[in-house]
Amino acid sequence: MKRFNLFGLFLMLVAALAFSSCGNNDDDAPAPGDGGNGDGNGDALTLAGEVSGTLEAGEYLVTADIFVPEGAELRLMPGVILAFDGDGLSPDTSPELEVRGNLIADGTADNPIMFTVPSDRRDRSNAYEGFWGGIQCTPTCEALVLRHAIVEFTGGPARQSDAYDAGDPRYAIHFANPSGVFIFDHSTLRDIADDGIRPQGGARLAITNSVFYNVGETGGEGINIKDGTVGDVAYNLFYSVATNGSKPAGEGDGVPQTTVNTYNNTFVNCGFRRVQAGRGGSINYEQGARGAVYNNLIVNCRFGTRFRGDRLPDIANIPYGYTHYYANDAEDRDNFFPSTDVDEAGNRLTREQEGDIIQVDPMFVNYDVNTDKMQSHFGSIDDFKLRPDAPGVGAGFTGFSPAHSTLSAGGVTVTIPGPSDFIGAFGAN
Numbered sequence: 001m002k003r004f005n006l007f008g009l010f011l012m013l014v015a016a017l018a019f020s021s022c023g024n025n026d027d028d029a030p031a032p033g034d035g036g037n038g039d040g041n042g043d044a045l046t047l048a049g050e051v052s053g054t055l056e057a058g059e060y061l062v063t064a065d066i067f068v069p070e071g072a073e074l075r076l077m078p079g080v081i082l083a084f085d086g087d088g089l090s091p092d093t094s095p096e097l098e099v100r101g102n103l104i105a106d107g108t109a110d111n112p113i114m115f116t117v118p119s120d121r122r123d124r125s126n127a128y129e130g131f132w133g134g135i136q137c138t139p140t141c142e143a144l145v146l147r148h149a150i151v152e153f154t155g156g157p158a159r160q161s162d163a164y165d166a167g168d169p170r171y172a173i174h175f176a177n178p179s180g181v182f183i184f185d186h187s188t189l190r191d192i193a194d195d196g197i198r199p200q201g202g203a204r205l206a207i208t209n210s211v212f213y214n215v216g217e218t219g220g221e222g223i224n225i226k227d228g229t230v231g232d233v234a235y236n237l238f239y240s241v242a243t244n245g246s247k248p249a250g251e252g253d254g255v256p257q258t259t260v261n262t263y264n265n266t267f268v269n270c271g272f273r274r275v276q277a278g279r280g281g282s283i284n285y286e287q288g289a290r291g292a293v294y295n296n297l298i299v300n301c302r303f304g305t306r307f308r309g310d311r312l313p314d315i316a317n318i319p320y321g322y323t324h325y326y327a328n329d330a331e332d333r334d335n336f337f338p339s340t341d342v343d344e345a346g347n348r349l350t351r352e353q354e355g356d357i358i359q360v361d362p363m364f365v366n367y368d369v370n371t372d373k374m375q376s377h378f379g380s381i382d383d384f385k386l387r388p389d390a391p392g393v394g395a396g397f398t399g400f401s402p403a404h405s406t407l408s409a410g411g412v413t414v415t416i417p418g419p420s421d422f423i424g425a426f427g428a429n
Helices: 006-017 330-334
Strands: 045-050 053-055 058-068 073-076 080-084 097-099 102-106 113-116 135-137 143-147 149-152 173-175 181-185 188-192 197-199 204-208 211-215 223-225 230-234 237-241 246-248 259-263 266-268 297-299 324-326 406-409 412-415
Touching: 097 102, 102 113, 143 149, 143 173, 143 406, 143 412, 181 406, 181 412, 204 406, 246 259
Parallel strands: 045 058, 053 073, 058 080, 058 097, 073 102, 080 113, 097 135, 102 143, 113 149, 135 173, 143 181, 149 188, 173 197, 181 204, 188 211, 197 223, 204 230, 211 237, 223 246, 230 259, 237 266, 266 297, 297 324
Antiparallel strands: 406 412
């Protein structure tokens, strides 16, 4: 028999008043820009303060910070919608979900879990408003699982803490347990004010089969990995991210060394909203990070694969190649291998590698590579599949393995897919 805290039990007794179905399409989310789902929040139950146990399908209005106590678990069932009722103007008026225990949000393709705002604010014009404060996992959080989940319209200003300076935009998802498990699988993160996901302090990590788009207004990474994280970033689409799609870095004590494989991802239109000159792009390794980097498709991004000379990664342990680069603009083509990324002797840190495909049309099924590179939303992930005769079909490298074959937490186990013999996230149609 499940056990609940008193508040959670009350919610279960009246949950029938709040059920609301969740729309979906092939990428486990409402179609980009359709405003989410729901006909209003008038019947939604209200959440504030401590919450644990199990929330059944339905819509819940979050009016103030909620937190999962240390040692407890909050489990969200398919069809749960947490609608955070904030304005993005201050920490006190931008409620967050603080996870001191564990959070297991295990949706389905047909019935995903949403971390969102009230339905009248689910509009792309509000993309960078940061109405709520994101999912903030403290060092006592041992497990965070988001599978078939949607996180959107977050990034509200922070209070002063170990993770933030006062007023900084909060990360959509922050994970701070060096020995914890973080799974983000078949999920969507979109319309975010700044960084999407930041594991900081290390973790065993799998970010797979997911979609990141319109992340960061004038800065912010899709995934900004820090401090001894070990895992895999694979089979994801990064579209219109302000800075980099994925950036593994060290910055900590290096125990364990940041080791993240980045493979079979598709990056499109990334790096152009970053205000700072010389920043932004697709894949960026820094400060002692290492890992295999193969089979990535990089289209119309500000920079190609980067190893920063001023923040030197563990270059000797970053095997890379079999990357497909394409750009409409000459300046972006010149930055497939940035001339600014050099070692102390002035030698370039990245260069053309075995298996690379340079400036050949990737031949997407239904995405026009001449689309304005400032375009921040797209139609369907199916558009980014490859035609059967595309140059990336059969051109991938499979001679390496994921950091983990599986990861498990909270009764959920995901199998980490190994590399494929195609380039990009989706293969042939």
